Amino acid sequence: MAKYRPIHVRIWKDPDFQTYSPEHKLIFLYLCTNDATSESGIYPLTLRTVANETDIDLARITEVFETGAVKNVFYDPENQFVFVKNFRKYNSGGRPALIEQAISNEYTAFRTPLWDQFKAEYPEFSKTLQKVKVKVKVNVNVKVKVKRTVVKPLGNGSETVSKKESYGEFKNVHLTATEYQKLIEKFGSENVALDRIENLSRSKSQHGYKYKDDYATVLTWERKDQKKQEQERALQDPGGRVSPGYFCQTDKCNCMNTTNDPSGLCPEHRKTEE
Numbered sequence: 001m002a003k004y005r006p007i008h009v010r011i012w013k014d015p016d017f018q019t020y021s022p023e024h025k026l027i028f029l030y031l032c033t034n035d036a037t038s039e040s041g042i043y044p045l046t047l048r049t050v051a052n053e054t055d056i057d058l059a060r061i062t063e064v065f066e067t068g069a070v071k072n073v074f075y076d077p078e079n080q081f082v083f084v085k086n087f088r089k090y091n092s093g094g095r096p097a098l099i100e101q102a103i104s105n106e107y108t109a110f111r112t113p114l115w116d117q118f119k120a121e122y123p124e125f126s127k128t129l130q131k132v133k134v135k136v137k138v139n140v141n142v143k144v145k146v147k148r149t150v151v152k153p154l155g156n157g158s159e160t161v162s163k164k165e166s167y168g169e170f171k172n173v174h175l176t177a178t179e180y181q182k183l184i185e186k187f188g189s190e191n192v193a194l195d196r197i198e199n200l201s202r203s204k205s206q207h208g209y210k211y212k213d214d215y216a217t218v219l220t221w222e223r224k225d226q227k228k229q230e231q232e233r234a235l236q237d238p239g240g241r242v243s244p245g246y247f248c249q250t251d252k253c254n255c256m257n258t259t260n261d262p263s264g265l266c267p268e269h270r271k272t273e274e
Contacts, residue, residue: 005033008090016071023056028070030054031084032091039094039102040125041087042114046080047177048165057190059181066178074117077163081112085121100125104132167194168201179215186219196222 007029011017020028027050034053036043047065051058065075074083107115107129119126164174175183175197183193196218203209211217 005037005091007032011090020070023060024064024070026054027056027061027064028073028084031070031073031082032087037084037087037091038106038110039088039099040106040118041084041091042081042106042110042112042118044080044110045082046163046165058177059184059190062177062181074114076112076114079112080163081110081114083114083117085117088122100128104128107132167197168204169198170201170205172204173197173201173214173218175215183215183218187222 017025017028030050030053031037031045034045036045036049047061048058050056051061054061064070065073072085074085076082103125115129119129164176165180167173167175167180180193183196184190187193187196200214200218200221204211
């Protein structure tokens with residue numbers, strides 16, 4: 001890991017870079033200079049890390065990556081690796097032998113289909129990488145299903161960040177970046193969305209709840225809370241008495257029948273009480 005990442009001055013004259021907004025320029029410069037960068041331009045990176053270190057909202061980072069606002073960037077969502085195609089162009093320098101050895105080491109360590117894009121962009125390294133032996137541990141007693149990862153350049157609108165990240169105080173609420181953004185949109189505020197996520201996180205920690213889909217669970221809990229609040233408002237008038245035309249008050253009743261009877265019971269349950 002390099003302690004310094006010099007950027008070539010010609011970046012400021014790059015036609016693509018000149019069209020970027022200040023926010024997009026910050027993101028691109030971050031992708032070229034953060035402490036995870038490598039000599040090849042391929043390195044492990046999560047979108048949450050980008051958000052935390054640039055102080056840009058995760059929802060906004062997700063949008064930028066999915067829409068391809070920052071060009072010439074490839075992302076492997078399955079393995080969470082990024083490839084900055086022009087990284088070598090703007091981070092040139094160093095002893096060739098050392099650079100070649102570093103890229104060979106990265107090729108061995110970073111298992112991602114992004115290397116196909118790298119070889120196409122830098123054919124001068126192809127022969128070197130062909131000589132590198134990549135050791136893959138295989139357990140012959142285990143049947144493995146191979147899932148093909150399709151890596152496409154960001155900007156065609158077809159790339160989806162599907163890797164789930166951990167949220168909440170206890171890091172036990174698992175959502176994709178897209179699901180997290182949807183919650184913000186549905187609740188109208190990131191603070192409200194985080195509050196709902198915290199409720200689920202605490203409940204799972206305290207009671208050991210397990211759910212197949214945490215995103216759906218947050219929405220389900222919200223619908224139940226809204227329904228409960230509506231019922232509570234409907235059951236009483238400002239004086240605290242049962243108001244006619246509201247929901248049935250029978251204990252543990254979910255019939256949702258309305259009633260005009262002062263007793264607060266629907267016709268069906270009033271007969272039962274009598």
